[in-house]
Amino acid sequence: MTSPGDPPGSATPATDRFVALFTAAPFGIALTDADGVIVEANPALGAFLGVDPAELRGTPFVDLITGQGDAAMVRALLSDPDTRSATGRHVGAVMEHATEGPVHADVSVITLPSDDPSRRYPAIMVRDVSDLHLLQERLHHQNVHDPLTGLPNAASFHGKLEAAMVDRTHPQLALVVFDIDGFRLINDGFGTEVGDQLLQHMATKLREIFPVDAVIGRMIGDRFGVLLRGSFTGQGLAQLAEQAQQELAEPVYFDGSGIALSASVGIVVRNVGNGTAADLVRAAEITVHRAKAAGRAQWMMFDGEADRRERHLAKRGAMLGGALETGEFELLYTPTVRPDGSGELALIYGEMVWNHPEDGRLGPSDFVPMADQTGMTVPIGRWMIDEAVASLARWRSELGTHLPDIGVRLPARLAIDQDLVGMVRSALEQHELPASSLCLLTKASSVDDPRGDVLESLELLSQLGVRIGLLIAHPAQFDVLTEDLTIHDLVLAQSMAELVAIDYPVEASATMRGLHDFLARPLERGIRVSAEGVESAEQMRRLAELGISAVRGPHLYEPLSATAMREFLAGDKVGDLSAAQSHTG
Secondary structure, three states, rough: OOOOOOOOOOOHHHHHHHHHHHHHOOOOEEEEEEOOOOOEEEEEHHHOOOOHEEEHOOEEHHHHHHOHHHHHHHHHHOOHHHHOOOOOOEEEEEEEOOOEEEEEEEEEEEEOOOOOEEEEEEEEEEEHHHHHOOOOOHHHHHHEEEEOOEEEEHHHHHHHHHHOOOOOOEEEEEEEEEEEEEEHHHHHHHHHHHHHHHHHHHHHHHHHOOOOOEEEEEEOOOOOEEEEEEOOOOHHHHHHHHHHHHHHHEEEEEEEEEEOOOOEEEEEEOOOOOOOOOHHHHHHHHHHHHHOOOOOOOOEEEEEEHHHHHHHHHHHOOHHHHHHHOOOOOEEEEEEEEOOOOEEEEEEEEEEEEEOOEEEEEOOOOOHHHHHHHOOOOHHHHHHHHHHHHHHHHHHHHOOOOOOOEEOOHHHHOOOOOOOOHHHHHHHHOOOOOHEEEEEEEHHHHHHHHOOOOHHHHHHHHHHHEEEEEEEEOOHHHHHOOOOOOOOOEOOOOOHHHHHHOOOOOOHHHHHHHHHHHHHHHHHHHOOOOOOOOOHHHHHHHHHHHOOOOOOOOOOOOOHHHHHHHHHHOOOOOHHHHHHOOOOO
């Protein structure tokens, strides 16, 4: 064998070595003329393509490339002067095996010299990379698919959403998000193996229910997303969601136990180009949360107005930590007085407010639920207890020990906290206030909270001398709770105080008798009974007739700032109800 352009009979030891290397090389080699037509192919190239290498002579090498794009790149390597070097360049290409179909090759082009110094000839080397390509495809599949369900994983699904958001071949996109209800119970009760099989079952059902062109992905955990493209009506999407919920409700049996799945569903429709993929996902997830909060196992359409409200509340919740740090929380104080008209103080009631920089003054109901979600209830509650104890200790030091006790209401999350006793004891010791000067109020419903041992904590505080009070919204709550807890104060919520309002209908007498019977037991046991939310003198008079010993509400006082409360305590207004009523903070 000679190189292209070599005269016959010019074999040399160097040529012999080249021929031996050419023949024995484990990878394919094609020697071509200046136009890229194969002059000689080695056995490895023939084996790679499943043909006798002699059959390749006279064939333009690019004709062996199946894809037009790949052929163009190889043609460029053969014709570009920059490639005519000993080092060469390489590209990936798909070629055709005679019997096995497409094979993947790494094609390198170098040039070899001839006896004519002005001419060089291409030599093409072909390396089989089919196994490597298959491995890369598998790795790519693993990177973009969930290994359990085979669905696109979160990153891949989000990428498909992003592409769909700018694809104007369809006017609208719909994202339907399914979140399995109570999936943790399944994992805890039956094990993760059963849980995994149910996730696979969920994926199968979604494939069966939604159109073949829908993109279904596993977003995270037990949450699945379905992307639809086209033009949509809320009714049509709701029907699909309901069908999915119905079919998932059919039990799947494991060792004789039937497990039915329920899912909360959030549905969002967007015009293509309106917003980002992240906006779409966020809207769908918020809608799912709303569906769960409304009772689970139902679908909801995205509500823009509700979303704006919830985003505002979420922003407010995220600001809680900074608000505590910068002193935006304040304790307001409301005098609680005897209902006999004397104005004698029975208790100073402290309540947290948040002086929000944008929303103004917010009461506990406006931020405590968000504090529970963000873990800020305990830090804020610790501040509240310390502030109340410090205020009363300061006022008694300045004005005298005759001042009444101070009371604060514990949010439910604070009432169940295992460190409640420690934080109360620490505040009392730091400010040198007797434990009996502090009254801690909590809703009666908090005592049954399964998240913590509220009874034990409150009983320990009672043993320290702290007064324990329950806020009662219904008479039955007192019957259930007073057996296991030492109670010093019973506070009737505004809803109960309203039962004796002056404009109550003719059944008022029976109502009064019922309340009298209800209050008989706590009064006999020496429990101080007070009422909040008093709105009229007649209401206060009726409460006094029932044996209520202390009242507070808008008829009496508005909440006072710490400075205003100190002035109130220092002035002649103590014991003077008419003057006290005219004083606001």
